[in-house]
Amino acid sequence: MRKAEILIIGAGPAGLGAAIEAAKLGAKVVLLDENEKAGGQLFKQIHKFFGSKQHYAGVRGFQIGEDLLKEASDLGVEVLLDARAVGMMDDGTVAVLHKEELIQIAAKKIVLATGARENAISFPGWTLPGVMTAGAAQTFSNVHGTLVGKNILMVGTGNVGLIVSYQLMQAGANVKGLVEVIPRVSGYGVHAGKIKRAGVPIWTSHTVIEARGKDRVEEAVIAQVDEKFQPIAGTERVIKVDTILLAVGLTPKVELAKMAGCALTVEPTLGGHLPYHNDEMRSTNANIYVCGDIAGVEEANTALDEGRLAGLSAARELGYGDDSVEEKKMELNAGLCALRMGTFGEKRLECKERIMKEWSW
Amino acid sequence: MSNSLIEKGYIEVEDVRNDSNYPSEERFKTGAVAIIECLQEIPCNPCKDACPYGAIVLEGLTIRPQLIEDKCIGCGLCIAKCPGQAIFVVDKSKEEGSVTFPYEYLPLPEKGMSVTAVNRAGEPVCEARVTKVVDSKKMNKTRLVTIAVPVELVDEVRFMKRVEAGE
Ligand SMILES: Cc1cc2nc3c(=O)[nH]c(=O)nc-3n(C[C@H](O)[C@H](O)[C@H](O)COP(=O)(O)OP(=O)(O)OC[C@H]3O[C@@H](n4cnc5c(N)ncnc54)[C@H](O)[C@@H]3O)c2cc1C
Ligand code: SF4
Ligand code: SF4
Numbered sequence: 001m002r003k004a005e006i007l008i009i010g011a012g013p014a015g016l017g018a019a020i021e022a023a024k025l026g027a028k029v030v031l032l033d034e035n036e037k038a039g040g041q042l043f044k045q046i047h048k049f050f051g052s053k054q055h056y057a058g059v060r061g062f063q064i065g066e067d068l069l070k071e072a073s074d075l076g077v078e079v080l081l082d083a084r085a086v087g088m089m090d091d092g093t094v095a096v097l098h099k100e101e102l103i104q105i106a107a108k109k110i111v112l113a114t115g116a117r118e119n120a121i122s123f124p125g126w127t128l129p130g131v132m133t134a135g136a137a138q139t140f141s142n143v144h145g146t147l148v149g150k151n152i153l154m155v156g157t158g159n160v161g162l163i164v165s166y167q168l169m170q171a172g173a174n175v176k177g178l179v180e181v182i183p184r185v186s187g188y189g190v191h192a193g194k195i196k197r198a199g200v201p202i203w204t205s206h207t208v209i210e211a212r213g214k215d216r217v218e219e220a221v222i223a224q225v226d227e228k229f230q231p232i233a234g235t236e237r238v239i240k241v242d243t244i245l246l247a248v249g250l251t252p253k254v255e256l257a258k259m260a261g262c263a264l265t266v267e268p269t270l271g272g273h274l275p276y277h278n279d280e281m282r283s284t285n286a287n288i289y290v291c292g293d294i295a296g297v298e299e300a301n302t303a304l305d306e307g308r309l310a311g312l313s314a315a316r317e318l319g320y321g322d323d324s325v326e327e328k329k330m331e332l333n334a335g336l337c338a339l340r341m342g343t344f345g346e347k348r349l350e351c352k353e354r355i356m357k358e359w360s361w
Numbered sequence: 362m363s364n365s366l367i368e369k370g371y372i373e374v375e376d377v378r379n380d381s382n383y384p385s386e387e388r389f390k391t392g393a394v395a396i397i398e399c400l401q402e403i404p405c406n407p408c409k410d411a412c413p414y415g416a417i418v419l420e421g422l423t424i425r426p427q428l429i430e431d432k433c434i435g436c437g438l439c440i441a442k443c444p445g446q447a448i449f450v451v452d453k454s455k456e457e458g459s460v461t462f463p464y465e466y467l468p469l470p471e472k473g474m475s476v477t478a479v480n481r482a483g484e485p486v487c488e489a490r491v492t493k494v495v496d497s498k499k500m501n502k503t504r505l506v507t508i509a510v511p512v513e514l515v516d517e518v519r520f521m522k523r524v525e526a527g528e
Contacts, residue, residue: 048444048501050405058407058442060501157370170466172526184367189401190445192370197520199483202370301404342402342423 004030007107012040014292015113017307039065130217134247149243161247270296393435411442441500
């Protein structure tokens with residue numbers, strides 16, 4: 001059996017942040033990810049990121065991932081790729097499927113940084129080839145260099161829908177339009193502005209009601225919706241597309257947390273069910289920390305800082321570092337607070353405060 | 362501000378003119394200047410550090426950036442650093458106006474090319490001529506394209522119809 005002092009599951013910005021801080025304090029860290037590349041969501045993000053300079057703003061996502069991975073390796077973090085955690089045992093061991101071999105890793109502290117999965121919606125024809133999530137299309141385009149289609153309808157105008165639309169246009173696809181069920185664009189205005197300028201229609205208060213085609217999508221039917229989000233008869237419109245992409249939100253991947261007995265709460269603003277945690281990112285299981293999108297779907301900058309907090313807390317619990325760690329944690333918490341300000345952040349701050357208030361173990 | 366940005370996804374020209382970041386008439390007369398069209402409070406701030414002349418102030422993270430028009434020389438360095446592509450440089454001081462915007466599509470336009478200038482909604486406004494294409498390594502693949510348009514249309518024009526492959 002392999003041993004680690006701190007085992008981190010998921011090598012996105014949250015997991016990488018945790019690994020870096022824990023290793024800096026001297027802990028023996030193992031970081032694993034099911035993919036063949038570390039970086040989580042970052043390695044398919046070719047756009048320049050938001051946030052402050054400390055959060056690599058203005059740098060392209062995949063470059064941030066590469067920088068963080070290098071920092072972690074330089075600090076002696078053991079990185080296992082193609083390694084999926086499949087089970088959490090009562091004694092704290094984790095079952096991992098590593099390159100088709102089942103191995104066990106025993107750890108004193110475990111950090112869950114598994115991220116979130118994309119939601120789907122169903123409508124007649126939704127199982128036709130050509131209907132897929134926006135994230136899947138993004139992986140095809142930005143990681144494998146293949147366009148999933150030529151003419152695209154995007155469902156959803158959150159930042160993911162807006163950004164993926166823009167990236168597919170850069171890759172040469174024709175985005176025929178975006179539908180959004182609520183009466184407003186839900187992502188940042190600046191992201192919407194880029195695709196509007198390029199002449200792409202955004203239909204608010206609209207949804208997709210059907211995908212039609214023989215062997216794959218040949219057209220999409222969209223319709224306007226009423227206040228109850230029900231399609232209004234007579235407003236149907238047929239759009240010639242070969243691909244319908246769904247960007248309708250993300251849900252935290254909580255399976256491992258559940259297996260480990262971490263208590264869950266529900267916060268729709270943050271993606272649904274998620275583990276309770278305190279301001280050290282500790283779950284209701286004393287040895288398990290959660291950070292990043294699993295602890296509430298937000299952004300890469302918040303994920304990175306939550307990860308740093310989790311890494312510091314776990315290492316400090318094991319006796320590494322000194323009192324200065326507390327100061328660093330306070331700084332990180334203040335930074336997180338700053339990231340959750342403004343029109344878009346306030347609601348998330350409210351949810352986070354509620355989760356932390358209700359946390360206990 | 363009108364609801365255009367949240368309901369339609371783009372800013373109306375009137376909202377830009379009424380915004381505190383819209384340069385004064387006197388400043389327009391002296392030459393090229395940046396217009397920061399970042400109207401929502403979002404967690405972002407690279408524009409501040411991008412300006413070597415200290416012409417962009419932004420306190421905190423979710424506060425909106427403010428342009429100090431007298432410090433801005435219209436160099437365009439901030440354009441490529443803004444992940445929201447929300448900064449433009451315009452010149453209304455000469456007989457012919459110009460608009461500089463970020464361009465991240467391929468193929469690139471070339472100097473001298475005739476193109477169709479479009480507004481924030483992507484609708485055609487007028488014919489225009491590409492006068493400059495800047496592609497510097499420092500800008501990490503965001504190119505700056507400048508097009509010449511009639512002065513009275515400078516506030517409307519924010520982009521151009523994309524160049525089709527094989528054109
Ligand atoms: C299209 C798009 C654009 C975005 N743009 C921005 C932006 O401009 N700015 C910004 O700040 N944020 C942006 N984000 C959000 C940001 O990418 C995420 O919030 C961030 O990546 C979350 O980090 P994370 O580490 O929690 O999760 P992830 O990045 O999702 O990483 C989790 C990792 O864990 C792995 N994993 C999961 N389960 C297991 C398991 N059982 N065993 C092993 N490994 C596992 C996953 O495969 C993944 O690699 C964007 C997201 C998307 C989808
Ligand atoms: S155009 Fe140049 S001087 Fe003006 S704000 Fe931008 S970087 Fe600063
Ligand atoms: S960099 Fe761009 S999007 Fe970010 S705050 Fe500055 S102007 Fe706004």
